[in-house]
Amino acid sequence: MAAPSEQPLAEPSTDFNDLTTLEKSSSLTFPSFTATTAFNLGLALRTRILSLPASQRKPSVVSITSANGNHILFQAVTEAGTTPDNEEWVRRKRNTVLRFGMSSWAMRQKVAASTDDKGKVEGVFAQGRGLRSSVPGGVPDDYAIHGGGFPIRVANVDQVVGVVVVSGLKQEHDHQVIVEVIEDFLKNTN
Template sequence: MASSSGQPLGEPSTDFNALTTLECSYTFPTFNASVAFDLGIALRNRILSLPSTQRKPAVISISTSNGNHILFQSVTESGTTPDNEEWVRRKRNTVLRFGSSTWAFRQKFLASSTPGQNVEALFAQGRGLKSSVPGGVPDDYAIHGGGFPIRVANVDQVVGVVVVSGLKQEHDHQVIVEVIKQFLGKN
């Protein structure tokens, strides 16, 4: 098991335009099962190295854009629950449908919400998404941080999705950003 006294995660941007620009700049030269495995291991190792103030058991899932072909899935350590799987599913659906990270989409809806307004319910209403509870969160989508699109050079659409579930939502997002940045050798 990795040390729990590693470098803490930075704070993610809350600017929708900056977030989407960053996402589009993180383009993989290729993406296949080997790349997904290496990326998944890098994410797992990074989460395990987080300081105890940020580290929690998490699920890491990497899939192709059809959403049901999992290339990598692992828990970081004991303590995840079936609820983490539900978050993975809903975050993946959001990235696949809207082509943006769940954190960026959250920031977009936060910018148009009023204080105290349920941003998930606003998202459901604004996009006509089914909710089992009137005025509630969408059944099949989530705009909590931790879902991130995989793009490949010279391919117009998202080809895969990385999801982390279990940390604080801003950390679910930021660990993906930091690991992909390092993985792609971005400065």
């Protein structure tokens, strides 16, 4: 089987308002979401990651769960090289989406806009929300505000119904690959 042609990702917005508006837009809202939808979306994400140029592609985990976080609808690696640490990132990004109802990338941009010390965004996030951290002033134990956790929304449903997580690329690419694939997926299935 021939390798897919290389298709680089665009850079995602870093504007919190633009991100939250996009996340709730019709271009990223599913008409319905079933196990079959999750499977097909997961395959599309895996295929897209494998089509990235070498400068953007790394072994990654793709995970899709229901909103209760306990029901895995799809999970796969893109290629050899992922580690158990990717699973930890998946868990923490998923928790962020479920608790705050927005992508982990949008939450990062929200916190980053509130501090001048960009190197301590995770610590500011933990302290400002009373989140437990094993290291005083450090990253939260159960949440991550790195790109790659994304809410699944369905038309006429107020709550997030599921979460898509990519872990393994640069955080901005973890986020952007989800956005681009969902937009393309919905254009081609509607």
